[in-house]
Structure formats: structure tokens, C-alpha cells
Amino acid sequence: MRKLCNFAASNGFIIASTKFNHKHEDKVTWNAPGGRYSTQIDHILIREDRQSLIEDVYTEKAANVETDHFMVVAKVRIKKTNQNKKQSKKARWSIDKLKQEEVRAKYEEEMEKELESQESGMEVREKWMKLKACLNKTAQNVLGTEQKQKQTQWWNEKCKELVRRKTEARDKYMKTGDDNDKENYRKARNEANHGIREVKNQWMNHKLQTAENQMKNNNTRKFYQDIKKMNTIKSTRQTTKMKNKHGKTAETEEEEKQIWEEYFMTILTEDKTQRRNLGVGQEEERCERNEQISIAEQDIKEIIKKLKNGKTPGPDGINNELIKYGGDRVVKEIHEIINQIWDMEHVPEEWGIGAIYPIHKKETNRYVTTIEASPCSTPHTRC
Known part of the structure; x- marks a missing residue:
């Protein structure tokens, strides 16, 4: 921590994650194995002249991944440009x-x-x-x-159940730190990943088959609409x-x-030359x-x-x-x-x-x- 403080002081930075008043559990970023103790070892730095842009820094413990670190979240105030103003959308009839x-x-x-x-x-x-x-x-x-329609149309009750089991296994492991609980959490996580991937692939295959049938029936408008919905990669406007x-x-x-x-x-x-020449x-x-x-x-x-x-x-x-x-x-x-x-x-x-x-x-x-x-x-x- 002393090295981090010296680095920030010599380069004109401040440690924003220590600036705000929170409870101890909202500042902790790492749990020791077995839950013996917890501390704050992950930080966010920002230039001293820009520190007013950060409104808050806290830790988020909801990330369901196999790690003893917690995610550090910062609320940043950014000035919006006129080009990003949302236009009022008109109703699209069915x-x-x-x-x-x-x-x-x-x-x-x-x-x-x-x-x-x-x-x-x-x-x-x-x-x-x-x-x-x-x-x-x-x-x-x-x-x-x-x-x-939501992008995650394929998300069903099976996916929810798999995520619920994984979350319960993780919560138990985070409380006990036991190796058996850690292994159970890994199994639950792998089952959830494979099960969710299988559900999504089945949904994708069904959509592709539907789109192929629409193309055969010359319903090109519906075909391109479905392809656009399946494309989860959003383009950025330069x-x-x-x-x-x-x-x-x-x-x-x-x-x-x-x-x-x-x-x-x-x-x-309009070219009015010809009209001028008209008698x-x-x-x-x-x-x-x-x-x-x-x-x-x-x-x-x-x-x-x-x-x-x-x-x-x-x-x-x-x-x-x-x-x-x-x-x-x-x-x-x-x-x-x-x-x-x-x-x-x-x-x-x-x-x-x-x-x-x-x-x-x-x-x-x-x-x-x-x-x-x-x-x-x-x-x-x-x-």
C-alpha cells in the first residue's frame, strides 16, 4: 500500500477508492482463504485534477465467478454530447x-x-x-x-435453475472456505455453463431454421429482421x-x-433554365x-x-x-x-x-x- 501511495503522489494521482465513506464490508475487495480476514487491496486511481468526475466507489459482491476478489465499481460523471441525444421514437404498428x-x-x-x-x-x-x-x-x-423482444429470448426456467444452484454453492463456499464446498461450486458452475450454452444453441438452431424457411418463402423482410435480432454485436457509430x-x-x-x-x-x-426559355x-x-x-x-x-x-x-x-x-x-x-x-x-x-x-x-x-x-x-x- 505504501508503494501505491508513493506512486500516486509522485504522478499526480489520488486513490479514489479510499475517498468515500462506506461500511467495512462495502470497501473490502479480497477475502483470505478460509475467511480468516478481509482487506482492501484493489483500488481505482484518477488524476487529481479530474477527481470530481468520480461520484462514488464501492465493491460489488454479486459477480458469480470463482475468485476471492470482489469487483470494484466506480460511478463516473461524464458530460453527454449533443450527438448522443435520444430522439423520440414513433410507434411501430404491427x-x-x-x-x-x-x-x-x-x-x-x-x-x-x-x-x-x-x-x-x-x-x-x-x-x-x-x-x-x-x-x-x-x-x-x-x-x-x-x-x-429481449435479446435473451432463449433464457428460460432451466437457465434460472442452473444459475440458482451455482449461486447457492458459491455463497456456501464464500462463508466456509472449505475445499469440498469449493469443489461443489466448481461442479455447479460447469453444469450451469454447459446447460446454458446448450439452451442457447438449441434456440439459435431453431431461429436459423425459421429464417431459412422464410427465405425459401420469399419473406425477405421477416428474414432480415430475425437475422438482425440474432446479431448481438451492436455497431458503434463513428x-x-x-x-x-x-x-x-x-x-x-x-x-x-x-x-x-x-x-x-x-x-x-430545380433547374429553372428550361422554364425561363419557355415562351x-x-x-x-x-x-x-x-x-x-x-x-x-x-x-x-x-x-x-x-x-x-x-x-x-x-x-x-x-x-x-x-x-x-x-x-x-x-x-x-x-x-x-x-x-x-x-x-x-x-x-x-x-x-x-x-x-x-x-x-x-x-x-x-x-x-x-x-x-x-x-x-x-x-x-x-x-x-
Whole structure:
């Protein structure tokens, strides 16, 4: 201990594990064989100018492993960055239920009831918001939300029993320190490890067989979902500073936003050169021809039928299936909205919102010119 103190003093460290007031049993890190005595021999050091980051240090005796040392735990205060802020997650509807005929019939019936109260003469934005609310409300009542499954789906009663036996054997050995109890603990630990591994392998084989059958049945969406759930390795997102077209690195979030704005203004702005060259007579003829056009309800119905299933919804959270299986009344509402938009030449502001995900195509991801924009679907792209 004296050598540790001299090392800490000469290098500007403090021994954080001796700084906080705890009971003796909460500071002990090692038990002598046979439980003759216990002491604190494992420590945590930190630079003296950073000691305020550690809020507490204590020992944790719940680690069920064969060792006479206890785990030392430190509570550290870390400042979170803006990039790690959690965004509010939208509800994900159980769309797979719509594959059942009785569920589809019930969903269409509920949509008919919800849309009966729709008032006439509303503006485009208000009409769309009412339809969106009806779609979400009916999806909530009929389909419900997807329940997130735990990563350890394979953990069953057999695993719990094996762990319970191992814990009891360890507790007995820690109290007595007897060699026979130590051997019993080793046996219980090995049985638990082999039994849990066997249960997990059986579950994994069953999942792989299920995924193989889904691939044979062309259910690729469900196949990739199951593969993703079985993959327990979570990827880490690497964040780097962006550079503008002049090579200057963005130091603040506002500067990064400015770089993205300039980039998307360049690649997404409409080329109006051809429109400027259009003659006055041609422009008037085009406007007159557009005024005479009316979109038929049957055309809207055919387009809705062609919508693909299993696609990720846009920022509005509405899946294609919610519109496809909403019945004739949903088709009628969308037909009225589209014609109203055509006549007024104005779309709801929400339809102009899209989620754009940058896909890095080269080794460097610091210049926006090496990125291809991949826009997510928005409501107005469906019809």
C-alpha cells in the first residue's frame, strides 16, 4: 500500500477508492482463504485534477465467478454530447397482422367509422391531418404496436435453475472456505455453463431454421429482421467533423448544418433554365391545359394498389399497408386531397419533410461531396 501511495503522489494521482465513506464490508475487495480476514487491496486511481468526475466507489459482491476478489465499481460523471441525444421514437404498428383476412376486414370497417365524421369544405392541410389521425388511431385500436423482444429470448426456467444452484454453492463456499464446498461450486458452475450454452444453441438452431424457411418463402423482410435480432454485436457509430468545399473543418453544429444546406441546395434545387426559355404563349397554353385536367378516383385506386408492402414509413409514421387496406373510403379521401392540391397548387407543409440519410461511398467521410443522399419516403411520394 505504501508503494501505491508513493506512486500516486509522485504522478499526480489520488486513490479514489479510499475517498468515500462506506461500511467495512462495502470497501473490502479480497477475502483470505478460509475467511480468516478481509482487506482492501484493489483500488481505482484518477488524476487529481479530474477527481470530481468520480461520484462514488464501492465493491460489488454479486459477480458469480470463482475468485476471492470482489469487483470494484466506480460511478463516473461524464458530460453527454449533443450527438448522443435520444430522439423520440414513433410507434411501430404491427403491420403483419394485416395479412390475416379477418384483421383486414376489421381494419377497413373501423376506418369507415372513423371517416364518417369527416367534415366537408376543409383546407388541404386540415383534411390531411384528419386523415392521418384516423389512420393512426385505427392502427392503434386494431393492430397495436410491435413489442420489442429481449435479446435473451432463449433464457428460460432451466437457465434460472442452473444459475440458482451455482449461486447457492458459491455463497456456501464464500462463508466456509472449505475445499469440498469449493469443489461443489466448481461442479455447479460447469453444469450451469454447459446447460446454458446448450439452451442457447438449441434456440439459435431453431431461429436459423425459421429464417431459412422464410427465405425459401420469399419473406425477405421477416428474414432480415430475425437475422438482425440474432446479431448481438451492436455497431458503434463513428462521428467525424465535416469539411466544406473549401476544406475548412466545421467546429460547431451550426457550421455543419450550413455545409449540409449548401450541399443539398446544389444537388436538389430545380433547374429553372428550361422554364425561363419557355415562351409566353407556351406557358399560357400549358396552364390552360392543366386547368382542364381532373384526376380520376380510379387512377388513385390503381396507384394505391401498386404500393409495395414492407416499406419503412416516412416521418409521418404511416405505412403503405395502412392506406392499401383502408378501403374505398380512404381512396375517396386521398382522391379529394390530391384534386384539391392540383387545383390550389399547394401541398401540406408536412409533405415537404423527409428524412435524408448520408451514405458514405468512399474512404473519407469528411467531405459532403463523397456522400450520396438517400431520402426516406415522404407522404406525397405515395400517390
